[in-house]
Amino acid sequence: MTISISQSLIQSSLPISQGAEAKVYKAQLTPDSPPILLKYRFQKNYRHPFLDANLTRSRIAGEARALLKCLRSGINVPGIRMVDATEGVLGIEWIEGHSVRKLLPGGAEDDGSDDVDNVDVIDSVNLNEYGVSVDELMKLIGVEIAKMHQVDVIHGDLTTSNMILRQPGSFVPPQNHDIKTALVLIDFGLSYQSTLAEDKAVDLYVLERAFSSTHPDSEPMFAKVLAGYAEIMAGDWPAIKHRLDDVRLRGRKRSMVG
Amino acid sequence: MELFRFNHYVAYALLFSPVNDPGQIKKRIIDAARATGSEGEEEREAVNFSFIDASLITSRLHLETAIHQAIIAESQGSLRTKTVHSEILFGLNPTNNITEAIRRYGVSETSKALLVVRITDSSNAISNLETKMKEVVSGIAVPFEELSKVTDWEKIEKYHKLPNEVTEKADVARARALIDNVAVSSVAMKSVVQ
Numbered sequence: 001m002t003i004s005i006s007q008s009l010i011q012s013s014l015p016i017s018q019g020a021e022a023k024v025y026k027a028q029l030t031p032d033s034p035p036i037l038l039k040y041r042f043q044k045n046y047r048h049p050f051l052d053a054n055l056t057r058s059r060i061a062g063e064a065r066a067l068l069k070c071l072r073s074g075i076n077v078p079g080i081r082m083v084d085a086t087e088g089v090l091g092i093e094w095i096e097g098h099s100v101r102k103l104l105p106g107g108a109e110d111d112g113s114d115d116v117d118n119v120d121v122i123d124s125v126n127l128n129e130y131g132v133s134v135d136e137l138m139k140l141i142g143v144e145i146a147k148m149h150q151v152d153v154i155h156g157d158l159t160t161s162n163m164i165l166r167q168p169g170s171f172v173p174p175q176n177h178d179i180k181t182a183l184v185l186i187d188f189g190l191s192y193q194s195t196l197a198e199d200k201a202v203d204l205y206v207l208e209r210a211f212s213s214t215h216p217d218s219e220p221m222f223a224k225v226l227a228g229y230a231e232i233m234a235g236d237w238p239a240i241k242h243r244l245d246d247v248r249l250r251g252r253k254r255s256m257v258g
Numbered sequence: 259m260e261l262f263r264f265n266h267y268v269a270y271a272l273l274f275s276p277v278n279d280p281g282q283i284k285k286r287i288i289d290a291a292r293a294t295g296s297e298g299e300e301e302r303e304a305v306n307f308s309f310i311d312a313s314l315i316t317s318r319l320h321l322e323t324a325i326h327q328a329i330i331a332e333s334q335g336s337l338r339t340k341t342v343h344s345e346i347l348f349g350l351n352p353t354n355n356i357t358e359a360i361r362r363y364g365v366s367e368t369s370k371a372l373l374v375v376r377i378t379d380s381s382n383a384i385s386n387l388e389t390k391m392k393e394v395v396s397g398i399a400v401p402f403e404e405l406s407k408v409t410d411w412e413k414i415e416k417y418h419k420l421p422n423e424v425t426e427k428a429d430v431a432r433a434r435a436l437i438d439n440v441a442v443s444s445v446a447m448k449s450v451v452q
Contacts, residue, residue: 005333008265029326030263034319061450068443074424074436080443081323084330085450093439171435 006087010040021189026094029082034094036081039063039189041088057085059189064090066153066188073151076144076166076184095184096170100137101160103127106215130165130181137165138221140183142228145207148185149200149233149240156190158207160214197236201243202252204229259388260402262322268380269325270387273312275371275408277397283309283372284365286394305394308343311363312371313410314350314417316438318402321373323445324349329377331449342377349448352418362417371408372397414441 003011013027016037025038041056043049060083070077082091101107103126127134141163148155155162168180194200207225211218230237262269277283287309290301315321328345331337339348339356351359365372374391378384392399411434415421418440425433 005265005330012265029322032261032263033322057450061447064443064447064450065452068440068447071436071440071443072420072422072424074428079439080446081319082326082330083447083449086334086336091446 004084004087006084006089010038010089013038027091029091036091037078037094038082039090039092041090043088053086056088060085060088060090063188063191066191066193067092069151070148070153070185070188073147075147075151075153076182077188078184078186095164095186096167097130097164097181097184098126098167099161100141100163100165100183101214103130103137103165104134104160104215104221107160130168132165132181134221135224137183138224139228140165142225142230143232144183144185145204145225146229146232149203150236152193152195153188154192154194154199154203155185155188156192156203156206157187158203159210162187197239197243198247198254200240201247204240204244205247205252208248260318262325263380264326264329266380267329267377269329269375269377270384271321271373271375271402272388272391273371273373273400273402273405274395274397275312275400275404277369277372277395279396280365280369280372281367283395284367287365304390306341306343306376307391307394308346308373308375308377309365309395310347310350310373310375311365311369312373312405313369313408314363314414315373315405316409316411316414316434316441318405320438320442320445321375323442325375325377327445327448336449343375346375349445352444352451354451373405411437418444 009027009029010025013025016024016026018024021041023040023042025040027036027038028034029036041059044052047055064080064083067077067080071079078093078095080090080092082089099107127137132140144163145155145158162185164184164186166182166184171182192199204226208222211222211225215221226241230241233240260271260273262271286301287305290298290305292298293301310321324346327349328337328342331345331349332342337345338354339345344360347363348356348359350363353359372395374395376384376387376391384390388399415425415437418437420437420440425436428436
């Protein structure tokens with residue numbers, strides 16, 4: 001065979017989007033299988049081939065390990081469906097739903113639509129379909145991040161685009177629970193492990209900046225995120241809150257070198 | 259017979275439940291591996307399947323993922339075990355211990371239900387596959403959907419070191435969905451386990 005298994009899988013799948021690091025596809029391993037999302041870290045010709053292969057392999061391994069750790073701890077993240085580190089392919093569970101960015105006002109602006117008012121109307125309808133209010137959604141976000149921080153996983157790239165609200169009916173919801181959706185954290189490509197309050201505070205700060213630069217009047221929304229977060233973190237919250245205040249004053253980088 | 263049609267490969271799976279005398283099947287596989295000459299070749303071909311303890315498979319997706327990862331490893335020449343069929347067993351076990359993988363996930367004296375799997379190039383159809391599987395396994399071949407009736411969730415939880423606050427707090431359906439997702443994910447990422 002001249003073409004590898006994973007390359008052939010990519011060729012038969014549907015391209016979704018492309019970034020600087022990876023291309024994303026919707027695929028199926030067999031015609032009878034559930035859909036999966038392929039994240040293909042293509043070859044970077046600006047890097048030495050040896051370094052490129054090593055970086056690709058370790059990033060895929062890192063992302064897969066973070067996902068498994070989160071899954072085991074009951075955090076809502078997509079399951080892993082295939083790994084081909086040699087070819088740079090990571091396959092994860094396909095989550096049916098919308099990104100939080102698109103569900104909040106202002107988030108859909110650069111999606112090629114010029115009629116902003118119209119977009120806002122469509123968006124608010126969308127959020128109703130999930131049966132949650134904006135306040136409830138903010139709490140869900142805070143709770144999920146707190147659960148992740150409790151097991152010392154730092155996401156590294158928290159934005160409203162990296163959170164998906166699951167479409168009701170596309171999973172097994174908990175019994176005796178009014179909320180029929182779930183907030184799923186995605187894209188663990190920049191994640192790492194840390195117990196430090198500093199790293200957790202920076203994770204939150206990055207999200208706060210993402211909120212304020214994407215969504216108008218985000219301050220009350222982000223306050224609700226922190227309230228949900230604080231409730232779960234309980235005793236660990238004061239130290240992180242203190243750090244977050246420091247980080248806000250000085251920015252994301254602790255040292256000014258580089 | 260359940261079919262898994264991957265791009266260049268096809269895998270066939272037949273579920274036997276219950277299975278009679280699994281110890282004899284195990285003995286036959288070991289003897290085939292030791293046999294020499296053309297008789298040995300023939301005997302090895304007769305048992306050229308993956309024999310999986312069906313009680314440790316959580317879902318169709320779980321088996322499919324294990325097969326797919328074994329096919330990737332074989333195509334890249336990175337098999338950790340001798341054949342693509344034993345690689346499935348290796349992939350299913352969360353640790354890197356091959357003996358443990360075969361003892362836990364392969365056929366043993368105590369196996370009650372077996373999944374018999376054969377992987378082949380999609381251009382090479384094998385004739386009478388079902389007959390050949392039934393020739394090796396004495397038991398009742400049942401529809402693949404019966405798999406859910408033989409799953410031993412407690413054992414799977416134990417092997418994945420799961421029982422934790424999360425699975426204990428959740429209701430049965432949710433706990434099983436979580437165990438299945440962890441089992442599938444762990445098979446998928448086996449090649450990059452530390």
